[in-house]
Amino acid sequence: MRPKFVVGGAVIAAALAYMIYAGVTQSAVYFVTPAELRAAAVAGKAYRLGGMVQPGSLRWEPRALDLSFTLGDGTATVPVRHKGTPPDLFGEGRGAVVEGTWSADGYFRASLILAKHSEEYKAPHGPSQAGYKELIRTLKGDGR
Amino acid sequence: MPDNWSFVLAAYGLAALVLGGYWRRLLRRERELAARERRRGAARDEPRPAHAPPGPPIPRR
């Protein structure tokens, strides 16, 4: 058998094994809900927590990059703190998944904020703007 | 809401590169096969010219 097939087969087998491992350990329960975290929170343990950013809970300090908000699932809420800039789709009343650890001081210390978006796609209200005009404007440098 | 046009351009550019790359691969294979077919046809159909110097026989397949 030619060596390139041996190497190719080994790479594919390793990739498949890693993906199945990631699937079992991470994808099966991708995130825990605030209620599940509240029921059995271990300080210092790493979790992925998912929920809705509670309206009115978001505090954002752009200069210090301090972000704090509350994630809820309808039955329980968890306060979250993070240092850094959130992704574009992050906002109150929307879904979010955060990675980090549960702190002994009673809040979730997030190292990564992920925004979960809905499958809804809506046209903007008011006159719709065709994309290519905007694209050309941006390429010319006077956009954004 | 920022528009992230650079990401849109990257996505469309990458897709064009992948599809174009695959297309070119198919066209190259097509040319190779056509060339091989021609060589085969030439070896089979054309008799050795009368004025050709004696030499090794033209390989046939």
Add this chain to the structure above:
Amino acid sequence: MTSRERVLGWVAGLGLTAGFVMAFGVAPREATQGNVQRIMYLHVPAILVAYLAFGVVLVASVIYLWGRAAGADRLAHASAEVGVVFTSINIATGAIWGKPTWGTWWTWDARLTSVSIMFVIYLAYLLLRAMIEDRERAARFAAVLGIVAALDIPLVHFSVYWWRTLHQPATLLRPGSTPMDPPFVLALIVNLVAFVLLYGYFVAKRVRLLRQEQEVLA
């Protein structure tokens, strides 16, 4: 090049042009995501065509095992190859779309994990075909793998319903009506048709090349 192939190629090219015009000239800017949402017109048709391609592999593999028709085997081979190309476009555009919107290029949620498993399984399928010298043996093994691998197609599609994911649920192929405004749907469908035509062009060409390769080697 046969004339049918050439016509298909031109129609696919026209379709892609129309799809591009729909994606950038007709479809409006999405209200929450902004213009970055236009990546969808590549991302979604790419995976739907990949489903189609791997579905064709499944059917052609069954037909091959049934009657040992060499044509069915060539169709399965070509369709798997083109399916891998479209899956790679889906994964790459998804990563590019994910970075600004979700905040990450990649995460191991069930949708992303299952689609990457699908990608690697069909790569293994192509590797298997390439490494077995005896053509009939290769065809037989590949047909079995082509049938087993199809199990991953529903896994990919329904992963967003069966598990908790970061990825949002399906927009087009879903129970009930689509939560998408009509201009987006129209742009998506035009691009989907264009991608299906392109798939047809690639597969027709690849099948013919495989036949010629086999004739040359025979």
